[in-house]
Amino acid sequence: MPEILDQARDQVLHNGVGLDEAGVLAVLNLPDEHLSATLQLAHEVRMRWCGPEVEVEGIVSLKTGGCPEDCHFCSQSGLFTSPVRSVWLDIPSLVQAAKQTAATGATEFCIVAAVRGPDDRLMKQMREGVAAIKAEVDIQVAASLGMLTQEQVDELVDMGVHRYNHNLETCRSYFPNVVTTHSWEERWETLRMVRESGMEVCCGGILGLGETVEQRAEFAAQLAELDPHEVPLNFLNPRPGTPLGDRPVVEGRDALRAIAAFRLAMPRTILRYAGGREITLGDLGTRDGLLGGINAVIVGNYLTTLGRPATDDLKLLDELKMPVKALSATL
Amino acid sequence: MPAVAAQTWCDRCGEAAASGAHEQCAAARALEPPRYCARCRRRMKVQVLPIGWSAICVEHGEIRS
Numbered sequence: 135m136p137e138i139l140d141q142a143r144d145q146v147l148h149n150g151v152g153l154d155e156a157g158v159l160a161v162l163n164l165p166d167e168h169l170s171a172t173l174q175l176a177h178e179v180r181m182r183w184c185g186p187e188v189e190v191e192g193i194v195s196l197k198t199g200g201c202p203e204d205c206h207f208c209s210q211s212g213l214f215t216s217p218v219r220s221v222w223l224d225i226p227s228l229v230q231a232a233k234q235t236a237a238t239g240a241t242e243f244c245i246v247a248a249v250r251g252p253d254d255r256l257m258k259q260m261r262e263g264v265a266a267i268k269a270e271v272d273i274q275v276a277a278s279l280g281m282l283t284q285e286q287v288d289e290l291v292d293m294g295v296h297r298y299n300h301n302l303e304t305c306r307s308y309f310p311n312v313v314t315t316h317s318w319e320e321r322w323e324t325l326r327m328v329r330e331s332g333m334e335v336c337c338g339g340i341l342g343l344g345e346t347v348e349q350r351a352e353f354a355a356q357l358a359e360l361d362p363h364e365v366p367l368n369f370l371n372p373r374p375g376t377p378l379g380d381r382p383v384v385e386g387r388d389a390l391r392a393i394a395a396f397r398l399a400m401p402r403t404i405l406r407y408a409g410g411r412e413i414t415l416g417d418l419g420t421r422d423g424l425l426g427g428i429n430a431v432i433v434g435n436y437l438t439t440l441g442r443p444a445t446d447d448l449k450l451l452d453e454l455k456m457p458v459k460a461l462s463a464t465l
Numbered sequence: 466m467p468a469v470a471a472q473t474w475c476d477r478c479g480e481a482a483a484s485g486a487h488e489q490c491a492a493a494r495a496l497e498p499p500r501y502c503a504r505c506r507r508r509m510k511v512q513v514l515p516i517g518w519s520a521i522c523v524e525h526g527e528i529r530s
């Protein structure tokens with residue numbers, strides 16, 4: 135057994151203290167022959183500190199495309215020649231999407247908008263939309279609307295949004311290579327306000343943007359410092375027309391190593407499979423990740439791309455004897 | 466879902482369906498909604514929902530999964 139795994143067993147599994155940046159890097163650099171032992175340990179850590187439940191979430195795009203920002207991976211930026219056109223979802227369709235999500239057994243419904251930050255029109259749409267969902271559907275509502283002002287944070291709390299997603303996307307040192315229209319620190323500031331408001335903080339990112347292994351470890355350590363309630367882990371799905379459109383997808387075993395390493399950095403967080411897992415990991419890899427530290431999934435489709443059928447994921451969870459987290463347990 | 470070969474334009478990349486290879490587009494379409502109208506090549510207004518999607522061409526109307 136490599137020394138780092140012995141150390142992790144003692145420190146993370148037994149004492150609940152996450153690995154630091156150097157420890158995460160050591161895990162990411164482990165050779166393939168130790169991958170299954172690493173996943174096994176990360177799974178034990180997840181079971182010990184989070185339990186067997188899996189949190190299921192659906193996401194929907196309230197406002198798609200036409201974003202003024204230049205995140206190089208994103209097909210919704212209006213600055214690239216992406217084929218994604220700007221479109222708004224109406225409230226009846228939003229409520230319908232929430233109902234479809236709840237019907238899968240999901241307890242989380244996240245409303246997302248492709249914006250730098252909300253304007254009055256978006257906040258008004260949110261107020262009406264969240265109220266309509268709460269009146270008709272038994273599900274917790276989360277939101278992801280970009281950078282917020284303090285007034286907007288307070289308004290979202292008032293609407294009853296219980297969790298706010300704002301991804302740092304990548305580590306601080308690599309961020310300027312990926313986004314030039316705003317800074318990592320601006321994102322951090324929104325996260326700070328969200329945390330102070332009492333909303334749950336959801337913050338993750340995307341692997342495979344061209345960051346080094348060292349920068350992946352840096353990112354895990356920075357997330358651990360933020361200590362979010364939830365960390366959604368995406369793998370780059372290279373989008374036509376974006377600056378990263380020609381990048382290769384992350385190798386399955388590197389993705390799995392990263393899942394385990396992030397779990398060992400953050401033993402108690404909700405570590406969610408988000409976009410890109412279908413192409414990076416496929417069906418078999420999806421299972422390996424759920425047995426390697428993941429304890430939450432986005433089911434169904436993503437914002438501009440499609441996921442595998444929700445029923446496939448639910449069947450897999452059943453096979454793995456991992457119960458879907460119930461609403462009563464989360465309230 | 467209509468077969469790519471029967472279309473005038475590739476609904477993923479927007480190039481002529483008859484010119485060039487669109488196998489990669491067809492494979493990618495398993496996990497993507499269409500983006501271009503296969504009849505007129507206009508970019509469509511596409512809404513992805515947790516289950517299903519809809520795509521509207523101003524000229525040729527709506528298709529859904």
Ligand code: SF4
Binds near residue numbers: 201204208209210250
């Ligand atoms: S802010 Fe969000 S929607 Fe806008 S380009 Fe960046 S990732 Fe895409």
Ligand SMILES: [Zn+2]
Binds near residue numbers: 476477478480487490
């Ligand atoms: Zn094509």
Ligand SMILES: [Zn+2]
Binds near residue numbers: 502504505522523525
């Ligand atoms: Zn058309």
